[in-house]
Amino acid sequence: VGSINLDTVLSQQQSPGVNGISALYGRCDFANGGKGTNQASAVAKLGGRAALVGCVGDDDAGGSQLEALEALGVDTTFVRRLPGVQTGRAFMMLRPDKTYSSANIVGANGFLVPQYVEAALDARRFDLVIMQLEMPLETVYRTYELARDRGVPVIFDPGPARSIxxxxxxxxxILTPNEDETEALTGVRVRNRAGALRASRLLWCETHARYILLKLGARGAYLFDGGRGEFFPAFPIEAVDSTGAGDSFTAELGLRLCLGEDIRAAVRAANAAGAICASRMGGQPAVPTQEEVRAFLERFRETPV
Ligand code: ADP
Incomplete structure (x- = not known):
């Protein structure tokens, strides 16, 4: 997965680029990524146990991602390496407050069929499934049904902004769309509290989810339970690169809920994990550890955010 960092244009002297693109735009980095892998590595780095179900190609990018996951202790038993298939690649443009991606990259996960998911659910006892849209739509729906039939709660973190x-x-x-995904799913651009409530209600009416949780970047998060909505303001940090912030957020949320924590405390901790990630460069490397989240929350304990 490639990423072009547009915002290092100004610091080019300190960090000379690696090719022609960098001469025009700034530094050019190549990094492992993709929503599922980011989430699995975030769960592992935050102290949980994660197994990833997905596909990579039998190319260098796939090998590199598998190595990185295994180094973090992610169970990769259910990641298939598909011969003759290319691992997905995306170009990302980074700004401190937002990452622009060459959208809708499904890559090798286009070959992810429900049977792969079923095999994993039968082989391991999962406390929670986190899933996204980077696979065929039928596999997305079947993943939910397979998990539900086994009594496993599912967090749907949509991933590419698509209307489905x-x-x-x-x-x-739980449904955890970010701003763009919320707009793609509901047609509502969330600009304020009223917009958050309206979008949440629309999502809730379609799904009757236990919780709708909107990730609103530098504005924090909005939790809706079918009755009332509540804003959780973001922690004040200096954002440098929000890549992986949403995945850190969802991973921390899921871990806390698995440990039986109250939803509000879990959302606050998720906001902290997202904020720490956004304050650092990179995606997977920027995910905090649980100790870092704890220390961060402690620092803000007296602050009413
Ligand atoms: P995604 O990465 O999925 O697009 P967001 O950009 O909304 O999701 O970020 C996820 C979460 O990370 C936010 O809900 C917030 O808690 C935290 N976060 C992201 N950007 C910032 C920021 N600039 N300042 C503080 N927290 C942030």
Missing amino acids: PLERFEGIF
Whole structure:
């Protein structure tokens, strides 16, 4: 997965680029990434146990990603290396407050069929499934149904901003779209509290999810439980690169809920994990450890954010 960092244009002297693109735009980095892998590595780095279900090609990018996951202790038993298939590559443009991606990259996960998911769910006892849209839509829906039939709660963190029918997620545990995904799913651009409530209500009416949780970048998060909504303001940090912030957020949220923590405390901790990640360069390397999240929350304990 490639990433072009547009915002290092100004610091080019300190960090000379690696090729022609960098001469025009700034530094050019190549990094492992993709939503599922980011989430699995975030869960592992934050102290949980994660298994990833997915596909990579039998190329260098796939090998590099597998190595990185295994180094973090992610169970890669259910990651298939597909011969003759290319691992997905995306170009990202980074700004401190937002990452622009060459959208809708499914890559090798286009070959992810429901049977792969079923095999994993049968082989391991999962406390939680986190899933996204970077696979065929039928696999997305079947993943929810397979998990639900086994009594495993599911967090759906949509991933690419796409408009899809949501009825088949009836009764899902949590939906965690970011701003763009919320707009793609509801047509509502969330600009304020009223917009957050309106978008959440629309999502809730379609899914009757236990919680709708909007990730709103530098504005924090908005939690809706079918009745009332509540804003959780972001922690004040100096953002340098938000890549992976949403994945850190979702991983921390999922871990806390698995440990039986109250939803509000879990959202606050998730906001902290997202904020720490956004304050550092990179995606997977920027994910904090649980100790860092704890220390960060401690620092803000007296602050009413
Ligand atoms: P995604 O990475 O999925 O697009 P967001 O950009 O909304 O999601 O970020 C996820 C979470 O990370 C936010 O809800 C917030 O808690 C935290 N976060 C992201 N950017 C910032 C920021 N600039 N300042 C503080 N927290 C941030």
